[in-house]
Amino acid sequence: MQTPAHAGRLITPAMVGVALVLLTVPLWIAKVGLYQYIGVEILIWAIYALGFNLLLGTAGLPSFGHGAFFGIGAYAFGLTQFHVAANLWVCLLGGILAASLAGALVAGFVARRRGIYFAFLTIAFGQVFWFIAMKARNVTGGEDGLLPIARLPADFGIVSFDLTGNTALYFFVLALFLVTVVALWRLTYSPFGRVLSAIRQSELRAAHLGYQVVLFKMLAFIASAAFAGLAGSLFAMAQGGAFPEVMALHYSGYIVMMVLVGGGLVSFWGPVIGVVVFLLARDLLGAVTLTWMLWFGLLFVAVILFKPEGIAGVFQDLRRRFSRQPAQAQPAARSTP
Amino acid sequence: MSALEARQVHVRFGDRVVLEEMNFSVAPGELHGIMGPNGAGKTTFFNVLTGRVRPSRGQVLVDGKDVTGLPPHRIAALGVARSFQIMTLFDEFSALENVALARPAFRAQALHGHRAAIGDAETDAAALSVLDEVGLGSKAQVLARDLSYGERRALEIAVALAQEPRVLCLDEPTSGLGSDGIARIAEMVRRLKGRLAIVAIEHDMEFLFGLADRISVVHWGQVIARGRPDELKANPWVRRSNLGRFG
């Protein structure tokens, strides 16, 4: 991922554009044949995907068991609500904290591993957490799920917003999505994020420049698990319950697919594009054929084969073609090789 | 006291002995050249000096302090920098970013996640002056992967220099370059000479004999000859190892 323009800004023009478009969604979403809830779902998965891409796209660490942290966030949100306090902020904090702790535990085991060993270990841990969620019936409700999780009001002291309606929940999730975007943009282009990217490009060089590679990988893993926990918490609220399904291996695969198809390897926004395409494909293709996953799977194969940079990569190529400003714009002084 | 010293360093991989017994030192301001045939163990020796390979026996000392077995990041933090025989750059970063990331000031703030790394004028100015030193000032914004081979060789050194090291280890810095490129790197190293301790593995005789204060000839994992360039020119090993290339 090349360093984009505006990398040093807290808020970029693209963010403002995205925010404005997303704010209008409730006005037209029903008119185009969709429904409000899919907007909620897209934003939640977008938070999850953006956090996941800190690990995959920026640090280059392929986690195939990330559903565990999403699920742990969901369960922790519910359990905090039942056993600690039925307060939205406390429950969100509970979801994020639980996922971060689980992330730290897993990171301790996987951060020293590379490539296939890293990938396999994350799968193994993902399966362990999924298994626990299925079997610890008296805590998680097993296959039936943890029910019923309430959509708690967003209480700001002087005003309190009721989030039981899908439109209200949409605006709340949108606010958290925008916070996530700003936070992750900043983190990605902070000194910390630059070191993560350097580690992906050459772990060897980074180590010899004085960076403690394992520590950086662990922190990236934990941060990414924390965002998965936030997304999972919101998902529990949206669904009214927490279910083991999202922790299953194929769900952990979906997030990888979304991020890669969207172009997370070359673009900060790639994961968001991937989520939108995936969930719309599920609903629109799913309405006409039960085998929509086959078609999406074929799209995935095509992307990996022909355009590994994903949809965002196609956009970047198009923009480059129309603005034709890359290498030529550099100072003309060419030193002889 | 030596800036960097190795005592009786022995390295084996499985049952294959790669370094038999390496004794070596470089003083502050000295340029100590290392030459030897392919597979002699020169890069492995650098790997030991910089913490990548732990020796089976022997010691490595930085400023007299035992650092044997410390990991690379710790040794780097002590002021030992290296360049790589096989170029090891951050290809998706610009030349400027490559150099900026190597600076100790950047490293000191590497855990900062709340502020932007980009557009810090002070960092940029310092990084730019390192690029200027190796003649890459005008290429600051070019991605490392888009630089020419010669420019990448220069950047490889610039990154190590940006670490503000006390000891600079260069592993075949002219590898793959034509005579113009070699001359340019030699000129660059000549300007650095005296400012810090430099250890340079080189195959190019003109480079080594023109620049080094001392040269060690490494063969079969040990130093078989060592001395000033004028002393070594008469050495039969040296004469044999570069038939036709020198003199």
Ligand SMILES: Nc1ncnc2c1ncn2[C@@H]1O[C@H](COP(=O)(O)OP(=O)(O)OP(=O)(O)O)[C@@H](O)[C@H]1O
């Ligand atoms: N990690 C390793 N495991 C096993 N053998 C190794 C390892 N690293 C190096 N070697 C072997 O050690 C020997 C010395 O290698 P080294 O790279 O140090 O040589 P060199 O003197 O730098 O050679 P060149 O001039 O070709 O760069 C070689 O035979 C190499 O195959």
Ligand SMILES: [Mg+2]
């Ligand atoms: Mg070598």
